[in-house]
Amino acid sequence: MKNLERVTRESVDGQSLLYLSYKSGAALTRTIDATATGSVAIDVDAAGDTVGIELLAPGVDDIETLTRIARERDLSLDGLFSFA
Secondary structure (H helix, E strand, O other), rough: OOOOEEEEEEEOOEEEEEEEEEEOOOOOOEEOOOOOOOOOOEEOOOHHHHHHEEEEOOOHHHHHHHHHHHHHHHHHHOOHHOOO
C-alpha cells in the first residue's frame, strides 16, 4: 500500500483545494477526472502510478469518491485528518 506523504490545503478562486501527495518528485503526465463535476482528480505519472489526488471544495460525496479511489489504487488514507 502506498503511503500518504503529505497533504496541502490552499484556496483557489475562493474554493478550498486539498491535495494528497503520494509520490514526491515524480513527473506528472496526466490528470484523470474522477467525478463529472471535476471536484476530484487523480494525477498520475508516465507509468500510471498515482502521484496525487486533488479535491476541490470537498464534500461528503467527494470523500466517498476519495475512499473508493484509495481502495482501487491501494493508497493509504492513514493520517489524512491529522494533517494541520
